[in-house]
Amino acid sequence: MLKKIAYFVLTVFVFTLSLSTNAFAKSTTKITESALKVGIVKNYSSSTLTVLENGKAVSYKVTSQTKVYSLGNTVDFSETIKKGLKVKFKLALKGNVPQYISYLDIPTPGIEGRGTLGLEVNDIRQNETDDPVAPTVAAPKLDSRTNLVSGALANVKELQAVDETSFIYVNNKRLGLGQIEVLQDTIKLTVNGKDIKVIASDKEFDKTAPDDEAKLVKEKNNYYIDFEKDFTDKDLTDEEVNNLIKISYQKKMYQIDAVEFNAFPISEDCYVELNGKETTLQKAIYRGTYAYVRTNLDGEIIYIDAFYNDVPARIVEVNNAKKTIKVAIYKYGKIAFEDTLVVSDAAAIKNKNGEFIRLIDLVPSDKIIFTVDPLEGYKVISIERTDW
Structure with a gap:
């Protein structure tokens, strides 16, 4: 009996020790x-x-x-x-x-706004012109039915001046240069081979040399060159005027970004695609750079066809056999995501100087701007090497 009790006590002790050891091991797990x-x-x-x-x-x-x-x-x-x-x-x-x-x-948030939700579609048209007068655009207006705003705006950016030689024969004392902005210091004018100095409109003619000067005059946004007296006493044809008068000057150039924006409510059944594949609304807006939209009779957007248009990217990989490119696409000056695209057999691929090159000529790290075409099955139709 004592042996059995001793064995039981020993067994309990060993079991208790085992429990204590396991508990200690669990409590010290790193x-x-x-x-x-x-x-x-x-x-x-x-x-x-x-x-x-x-x-x-x-x-x-x-x-x-x-x-x-x-x-x-x-x-x-x-x-x-x-x-x-x-x-x-x-x-x-x-x-x-x-x-x-x-x-x-935790990053800091940006703007925290509030208001009526809708989707704004911006139709941006870019144009280069020598006309310094900004285009007239429709003022924004509020749609009382949807509480959304539509309208237009124009942004004018001055570009590098360019050389020009054209003029209009107005009469024997006046030449027209057009509705442009002329850099007076660049004007070179000759009449029948004789150099004529072009002075500013607020300057007086030199009476001692009546045939040596002309004035640059601006009237109603149009520039003219006025002579002190007739540069000829004959009625000239356009061909004769062009043979008699030679002029060169520089004019300012402008880039006009005209934007027509329309805001639409979105149907809860709106179907969304990105490059021809079904996707979420947020992904289409974030990744797509251009889109076609369709509304119902209530003016709600029911279909969005978003795709890549004039997208800045870097080449990651070129597969000439499969006619594909893998690109790192930039947003806001930094890489946002990567995508692999099929290049059309008819794609226009150009070097920085406008020279046509082959797909195989593109290499990883090349900076490019590319566009896909929905009518080509969302294949890449243009690639241009660039410095952005």
Whole structure:
């Protein structure tokens, strides 16, 4: 009987020791830290954070051990976190099981606005002209039915001046240069081989040399060259005038970006494509640089056909056999995403100087601007090497 009791006591002791050892092993499992992760804030409370990781919602604990930063400074989690922000974080792991967020970097938001939601479609037309007068555009107006604004605007940018030799024969004392902006110091004028000095309109003619000068005059946005007296006493044909008078000068050039913008409400049944493939509205807006849209009779957008048009990118890879290019596409001056595209057999591929080249001539890191065409099955129809 004593032996049995002793054996039982020994067994209990060994079993207790085993439990204690296992408990000690569990309590001392090392906490490790995960690699840096990225997620979109979907929801949060004072002790949890739910983020979208690769489209899947995952919730993690936020504890007093969570180190929270924004712009390199320590911040309060509840006061700084916002839905929609793309956060970077690390997890405290115990045996690869997430315990809590150990590190959290919260970016600062941009503009936080409010108002009626709609989709604005901007039709941008770019034109180069020598006309310094900005085009007249329709003033923005509010649609009382949708509370959305439509209208137009124009932005004028001065370009490098160019050489010009044209003029209009008005009469024997006046030549017309047109509705342009002339750089007076660049004017060179000869009449029957004789050099004529062109002076500003506020200057007086030199009475001692009545045949040696002419004035540059501006009237109602038009420039003219006026002579002090008739440069000929004959009625000349256009051909005779062009033989008699030679003129060269520089004129200013302008780039006009005219934008017509129309805002539409969106149907909840709107079907969206990007380069011919079904996608989400946000992806089409973010990645597409041009689009065709269709509305129903209520003016709601029911179809969006978004695609790449005049897109700045870098070549990542060229597959001449498959006629494809892999490109890193830029937005706001930095790489945003990559895509692989099929190049049309009829694609126009040009060097920086406008010279036509082959697809195989493109190499990784080349800066390009490319466009696809929906009518070509969304294949690339133009590639131009450029410095942007």
